Amino acid sequence: MERKDEAEEAKSKVSVIETWLRKHRLLYVGATRHPFIHSIRDGSVDVSSFKRWLEQDYIFVRAFVPFVATVLLKAWKESFDATDMDVILSGMASLNDEFAWFNKEASKWGVSLTNVAPQKANLDYCRFLESLMSSEVEYTVAITAFWAIETVYQDSFAHCLEDGSNTPEELRDTCQRWGNDGFGQYCHALQSIAEHHLEKASDDVRKRTEAAVLDVLEYEVAFWNMSQGDT
Numbered sequence: 001m002e003r004k005d006e007a008e009e010a011k012s013k014v015s016v017i018e019t020w021l022r023k024h025r026l027l028y029v030g031a032t033r034h035p036f037i038h039s040i041r042d043g044s045v046d047v048s049s050f051k052r053w054l055e056q057d058y059i060f061v062r063a064f065v066p067f068v069a070t071v072l073l074k075a076w077k078e079s080f081d082a083t084d085m086d087v088i089l090s091g092m093a094s095l096n097d098e099f100a101w102f103n104k105e106a107s108k109w110g111v112s113l114t115n116v117a118p119q120k121a122n123l124d125y126c127r128f129l130e131s132l133m134s135s136e137v138e139y140t141v142a143i144t145a146f147w148a149i150e151t152v153y154q155d156s157f158a159h160c161l162e163d164g165s166n167t168p169e170e171l172r173d174t175c176q177r178w179g180n181d182g183f184g185q186y187c188h189a190l191q192s193i194a195e196h197h198l199e200k201a202s203d204d205v206r207k208r209t210e211a212a213v214l215d216v217l218e219y220e221v222a223f224w225n226m227s228q229g230d231t
C-alpha cells in the first residue's frame with residue numbers, strides 16, 4: 001500500500017524544468033512569442049527585419065558551435081550515460097547542415113554573410129556563451145542552458161507552422177528548420193537529459209542553472225528585438 005502511494009506521488013511530481021517554466025512563464029512567453037515571431041506567423045514581417053535576423057543569427061551560430069563542443073566534452077567527462085553524447089552529437093551534426101542552409105538562404109535573400117558587424121545584443125549573447133564554455137561551469141548548467149537555447153527556437157518557429165498561421169511561403173523553410181517534429185523530439189531528448197542531471201544536482205548547482213536559463217531567455221528576447229531594429 002505504501003509503495004503504491006510512493007508510485008502515485010512520483011507520477012504527479014512536477015519536474016524541475018516544468019517548475020521553472022511555470023515560475024517564469026511571462027519571460028518564457030516573451031522569448032517564444034516575440035512580436036518578430038508574431039509578424040512571421042501573421043505574414044506582416046518586414047523583409048529588412050528578416051534579413052537582419054538572418055545575418056546576425058549566422059554570427060551567433062558560429063559561436064554556438066564551440067559552445068556545443070564544450071557541452072560534448074563535459075558530457076564525456078561527467079556523464080555516465082552514453083546517450084547524452086549521442087544526442088549532443090546529433091545536435092552538432094545538424095549545426096553542420098545549418099551552415100549550408102544559412103548560405104543557401106543568404107543567397108536567396110541577397111544578403112552577404114561575410115563582413116557583417118555583430119550588433120550589441122548579439123555580442124552580449126556570444127559573450128555569455130563564452131562564459132558557459134569555461135571548464136568551471138558544471139555540465140548540468142551547460143546542458144540545461146543548451147536545452148533552453150534550442151527550445152526557444154523550436155517553440156517559436158513551430159508556432160509559425162501551426163494551423164491557422166499565415167506564414168509566407170518564402171519563410172516556411174526557416175520555420176521548418178527549427179519548427180519541425182524531429183527538432184522537437186531532439187529538444188525533448190535534451191530536456192530529459194537536463195532534468196536527469198538536475199534531479200541529482202546540489203541546491204547550489206540548481207540555483208545557478210535556473211539563473212543561466214533566465215539569462216538565456218533574456219538574451220533571446222534581446223536578440224529578437226535586435227532583428228526589429230529596436231537596439
Ligand SMILES: Cc1ncc(CNC=O)c(N)n1
Pocket residue numbers: 057060061064098149150152153220223
Ligand atoms: C539566437 C539563437 N538562439 C537559438 C538558436 C537555435 N540553435 C541553433 O541554431 C539560434 N540559431 N539562434
